[in-house]
Amino acid sequence: MRLQTTDYRPQTMKSVAEIGENALIRQLSRLVPGRADVVAGIGDDCAVVRVGGRYDLLLKSDPVIERVHFPPGTPGERIGRKAVGRVLSDLAAMGGEPLWILMDLVAPAKTAVRRIEALYRGAARLARRHGAAIVGGDTSRGPALELHVFAVGRVPRGKAVLRSGARVGDRVYVTGVLGGSLQGWHLRFPPRLAEGRWLREGGWVTAMMDVSDGLAADLPRLAAASGVGVEVEADAIPVSPAARCADHRPQTKDIRRKKGGESPAAGARSGLAHALGDGEDFELVFTVPACKSAAFEQAWRRKFRLRCSAIGWITGAKGRVRLREGDRISALDVAGYEHFRDRR
Numbered sequence: 158m159r160l161q162t163t164d165y166r167p168q169t170m171k172s173v174a175e176i177g178e179n180a181l182i183r184q185l186s187r188l189v190p191g192r193a194d195v196v197a198g199i200g201d202d203c204a205v206v207r208v209g210g211r212y213d214l215l216l217k218s219d220p221v222i223e224r225v226h227f228p229p230g231t232p233g234e235r236i237g238r239k240a241v242g243r244v245l246s247d248l249a250a251m252g253g254e255p256l257w258i259l260m261d262l263v264a265p266a267k268t269a270v271r272r273i274e275a276l277y278r279g280a281a282r283l284a285r286r287h288g289a290a291i292v293g294g295d296t297s298r299g300p301a302l303e304l305h306v307f308a309v310g311r312v313p314r315g316k317a318v319l320r321s322g323a324r325v326g327d328r329v330y331v332t333g334v335l336g337g338s339l340q341g342w343h344l345r346f347p348p349r350l351a352e353g354r355w356l357r358e359g360g361w362v363t364a365m366m367d368v369s370d371g372l373a374a375d376l377p378r379l380a381a382a383s384g385v386g387v388e389v390e391a392d393a394i395p396v397s398p399a400a401r402c403a404d405h406r407p408q409t410k411d412i413r414r415k416k417g418g419e420s421p422a423a424g425a426r427s428g429l430a431h432a433l434g435d436g437e438d439f440e441l442v443f444t445v446p447a448c449k450s451a452a453f454e455q456a457w458r459r460k461f462r463l464r465c466s467a468i469g470w471i472t473g474a475k476g477r478v479r480l481r482e483g484d485r486i487s488a489l490d491v492a493g494y495e496h497f498r499d500r501r
């Protein structure tokens with residue numbers, strides 16, 4: 158018989174995988190300096206800084222790395238598009254407008270120039286479509302292809318939509334459909350900039366973020382930032398048609414592992430499990446006061462053809478995110494959706 162032992166090692170003695178991304182970020186944020194003009198630092202989709210004048214600036218950086226974020230052999234245009242799309246999605250989550258982009262390229266020395274050009278063409282096309290200029294960056298030799306994108310955007314002074322504004326009773330909404338990333342959505346998603354900006358300008362939203370790690374990982378972050386709980390209705394979650402198809406095989410081992418922590422041998426997972434756990438949906442999840450929700454839904458339908466679903470509401474059960482399926486309620490967190498794995 159093996160006795161279970163508790164791990165008393167201090168956090169700094171453990172590996173990144175052992176403590177997880179949230180704890181790592183909390184730990185690192187204690188080490189960094191701040192300034193009086195930082196409105197929102199580490200912990201939101203973008204940093205918000207005050208520089209004087211009518212606008213606050215939004216700052217965001219993000220890496221895209223071969224075998225982690227895309228499989229080898231992925232067309233260059235798609236890699237560039239994804240790298241820029243990820244940071245634009247974070248600007249969208251603040252209700253912001255993109256301005257300038259810097260890109261650092263890391264590539265093995267033997268990489269064909271044609272492939273690098275394709276990568277920049279993909280990045281440039283998406284940036285141009287959203288009015289952002291690519292103004293510089295650097296290049297370095299390295300063991301794998303990597304693109305590191307840094308974006309600056311703006312939002313009217315004091316108007317950035319943070320994760321921390323959700324209030325008890327607010328309705329929770331999500332744009333589009335979830336769960337299609339492993340079937341290629343992560344390489345072709347459109348950042349929801351127009352939607353994010355419209356949501357901010359209309360004064361509809363109290364809190365917002367983009368779905369990058371999956372609802373099961375991202376909703377607890379919104380709840381923690383706002384000091385509230387969330388209850389989600391399983392039947393209301395918009396599952397993408399691609400995720401509904403039976404037994405999806407991951408495009409690469411690494412992508413699958415990063416998102417759910419499970420081995421590829423885990424077998425088929427339900428569409429709902431994909432929608433909750435795969436991540437890289439790059440849709441917006443946001444909260445609207447209940448008294449505005451009917452008017453909001455009407456205004457949304459008039460403005461956008463994109464689906465927008467009410468998936469739940471904000472509760473006073475601080476830090477608790479729960480999934481309701483009929484009479485059954487379960488904890489919704491990275492481990493919490495695991496029980497859906499074998500169902501279809």
Ligand SMILES: [Mg+2]
Nearest residue numbers: 202247367369
């Ligand atoms: Mg984000």
